[in-house]
Amino acid sequence: MQTLTPLLLALADLTAAEPRAAAQATADILRAAASKHRFAPAPRSVLDDAITAAALGANALPCAGLVAAGAVFLPWQASPAAALQPGHLAASKAVVTLVSPEGPIHAADLRFGLFYQAPGVYYPLHAHEAAETYTLLAGTAPWQAGETRRVLGPGDSIYHPPQMPHAMRAGPEGFLAMWRWSGDIGFDSYRMLPDPEGAGL
Numbered sequence: 388m389q390t391l392t393p394l395l396l397a398l399a400d401l402t403a404a405e406p407r408a409a410a411q412a413t414a415d416i417l418r419a420a421a422s423k424h425r426f427a428p429a430p431r432s433v434l435d436d437a438i439t440a441a442a443l444g445a446n447a448l449p450c451a452g453l454v455a456a457g458a459v460f461l462p463w464q465a466s467p468a469a470a471l472q473p474g475h476l477a478a479s480k481a482v483v484t485l486v487s488p489e490g491p492i493h494a495a496d497l498r499f500g501l502f503y504q505a506p507g508v509y510y511p512l513h514a515h516e517a518a519e520t521y522t523l524l525a526g527t528a529p530w531q532a533g534e535t536r537r538v539l540g541p542g543d544s545i546y547h548p549p550q551m552p553h554a555m556r557a558g559p560e561g562f563l564a565m566w567r568w569s570g571d572i573g574f575d576s577y578r579m580l581p582d583p584e585g586a587g588l
């Protein structure tokens with residue numbers, strides 16, 4: 388029987404490697420939910436095949452394969468922020484929320500999930516009050532965070548303190564990541580920033 392248990396445990400281990408209290412709390416919630424939470428089969432997303440290809444590609448962490456293995460239970464959706472992004476294409480980014488005040492795994496003050504961005508797609512400069520960490524599971528992504536520019540690959544993490552402007556472009560394989568929010572996790576503060584040159588990414 389397919390379950391998300393192996394994926395949730397692997398994501399908990401990766402999350403626990405981040406030396407922040409909110410990351411430890413998120414890892415604890417994932418571990419507690421791993422064996423007891425029952426996920427319903429999810430509708431297919433138009434990006435399912437692309438996500439599976441990235442997850443099973445050569446440039447991926449082993450645990451990315453668990454994303455592909457658990458695909459039937461992962462309700463990929465358009466990003467809630469997508470409508471705010473200039474030039475957004477519906478089939479270019481997708482998000483799964485696994486932990487949030489609204490569920491499916493409940494936490495009053497944390498959010499955690501997966502994110503996929505299709506090859507070459509740009510996520511414009513933006514900021515929000517929530518503290519955020521992304522960890523890439525597959526693919527590569529040139530990334531701007533404040534004044535820092537890096538190319539992230541599988542296993543790399545980046546932390547955005549509250550209100551730090553950030554932007555990212557997916558490399559040629561697209562990228563698959565896990566993300567977590569803590570602090571003020573409402574969406575009210577989410578805003579796009581002037582980004583006439585696409586942050587140069």
Ligand SMILES: [Fe+2]
Nearest residue numbers: 515519547553
């Ligand atoms: Fe963000």
